[in-house]
Amino acid sequence: xxxxxxxxxxxxxxxxxxxxxxxxDLLQRATPKRLPGTAIPLSPGSVPIYLNGELTGGFAxxxxxxxxxxxxxxxxxxxxxxxxxxxxxxxxxxPANKLKPEAQIVISSSSRNKSIQLTWAEVNEQxxxxxxxxxxxxxxxxxxxxxxxxxxxxxxxxxxRIEVTQP
Numbered sequence: 001x002x003x004x005x006x007x008x009x010x011x012x013x014x015x016x017x018x019x020x021x022x023x024x025d026l027l028q029r030a031t032p033k034r035l036p037g038t039a040i041p042l043s044p045g046s047v048p049i050y051l052n053g054e055l056t057g058g059f060a061x062x063x064x065x066x067x068x069x070x071x072x073x074x075x076x077x078x079x080x081x082x083x084x085x086x087x088x089x090x091x092x093x094x095p096a097n098k099l100k101p102e103a104q105i106v107i108s109s110s111s112r113n114k115s116i117q118l119t120w121a122e123v124n125e126q127x128x129x130x131x132x133x134x135x136x137x138x139x140x141x142x143x144x145x146x147x148x149x150x151x152x153x154x155x156x157x158x159x160x161r162i163e164v165t166q167p
Contacts, residue, residue: 047140049093049162057093061140064089064132072129074143076151081143083133086123094164099124104165107142109158116142116149116156120164132159 042048046058064084071082086107090099101121108115123130130144141157144150 047159047162049090049164051094051098051164052166059089059092061132061134061138070126070129070131072145074150074152081131081133083131083140083143085126086130086132086142087126089132090123090162090164098166099164100166102167104167106161106163106165107156107159108161108163109156110160111158112156114156116154118146118149122146 042058043060046060048058049056067084067088069082070085071080073079074081086105090105099120101119101124103120104117105120105123106115106117118130122128128144128146130142130146130149132140133143135141135157137158139157140159141155142149142159143155148154149156
């Protein structure tokens with residue numbers, strides 16, 4: 001076999017291997033990300049919702065755009081807080097019959113090492129205005145008129161997990 005033929009075969013093999021690597025990479029990027037042990041795909045930046053330890057769904061801020069927006073003026077700085085009620089978001093991913101008034105809902109931010117525990121009765125009461133608002137960075141913050149969540153230092157910013165536990 002001539003040297004030119006060997007070089008041509010080597011170049012073809014390199015191109016085929018490069019094509020396979022690029023194809024596999026594109027396929028992996030197109031596949032939705034899944035949390036280990038789950039069958040529910042979550043896109044990057046999604047906030048997962050767990051019911052009694054099982055993933056029931058997840059959402060990104062862009063997913064909330066179809067929900068009705070609500071607003072209130074915070075007492076601390078007099079600024080308008082507008083966003084989406086946590087109640088409405090929860091009902092998208094957790095059946096209403098699974099949410100008893102005494103159900104515990106923990107909304108947390110791992111990057112801020114902060115969380116708050118509320119009951120479904122508190123979240124379900126629209127007058128409490130328990131809602132997500134977009135921060136300046138485009139992440140979700142939990143704000144409310146509830147006494148334990150009505151000041152800026154009590155808000156849960158950069159929310160990245162919601163856990164619902166039935167008693």
